[in-house]
Amino acid sequence: MRSLHVDDYNHDDYADKYDEDVLHEDNPIREGYHALLDWGIQTADVGKGSRVLELGSGTGNLTARIPAVCREVVCVDISQDMEEIARPKVAHLPQRSFIAEDILHVFDRPLGRFDCILSMYTVHHLIESEKRLLFHRVWEHLVPGGKAVFGDLMLENPGQRESKMALYREAGEDETVESIAEEFFWLLDEAVEYLETIGFVVTVKRFSDLSFGVLAEKPGGTV
Template identity: 30%
Template sequence: MGREFLDLFEEWAETYDATVTGVDPQYRAVFANYNEILNEVASASGGTVLEFGVGTGNLTEKLLDSGYEVIGIEPSQAMREIALEKFPELPLLEGDFLTFPEIKSADTIVSTYAFHHLTDSEKEIAVRQFSKILSSNGKVVFGDTMFESVAVKDKIIKQAYDRGFTNLAEDLEREYYPTLDVMRNIFTTHNYDVTFKQMNEFVWLVTAKKQ
């Protein structure tokens, strides 16, 4: 999932769980309602769930607690080690949104805070691959940072710089955060019905049902 960011994932492994609790003021708004976001993704899931970007296993825990069969995909070795310490029986495979071991089928594909590591063209390739994996009437459920428009994104970046949140601002400029229209077009092009629900200033819940 954007292997160019793999070093960043490795660095985040030890601090990620603390960051999502809001200890870093720069990212507090990004992770606002974090537990609710995970719960929403889990409650919208069903059947066999394929999770991309398992990270430290926070969403995985919600999925397993809901009784789903979960298959995990994670590119970072450090993240995989942490997740496997929590869930040693979890089928956790090395891979990313574009390159991963063969998965025969899944009923739901989920991810949180990860899809933005792909360029828009890579996002489209990933969604095309999802269609081959998903069962009939399967769905994709993502919680991720995206913006209503480029103007909104630019405004939030400026606000981050004005507040002295340089790391956040640079992240927003460097990574591939899409607009809602871009995400809608990618999914509808591949025959999904897609809906959006805003979870905080940055994160939207995307539910795309395969037609």
């Protein structure tokens, strides 16, 4: 199944501006970006022999941080222009591949299972029912003991949608108001509850008013 808004959020037209844009951490949407990516890599703790899947790999800013010891990295992003920018940044990874595909639809392929599935600032482009489906696909494609590490734009609960928009409107942050209104920021409390229902053990860390990291561990593996 292809996600509903994948063509709207294909970043082709934005690719040449993206890496400059994420430097502007004074923008509430970007605040915490680099710290969250650093946390994502530390938390994933990708080891020798690991297979890693990255969903929405973009210009490769997270992929570039993955240590070369890992066995294989599979990057998925609908935007081939973002992929072009990522390619030179990931040359240190001995076995890497790119799939230009929707992050939901890609699971229809025989991908196998991964030690780690990473996704930064991409899952908020999926509507709620698609997020839930994605969490199930992630569970199915992780080995026992595997980790899913997400970083993204989030509201803690639905009630925050209006209050945050009012706050940012007052501060003159119109781009942020528009993003909250039009995109599908995670509803963190509900997402955590759902991930736990599936069986994940979940840990959350906050990086800014709108950016959070979510570690979802699949129990099992060697003791």
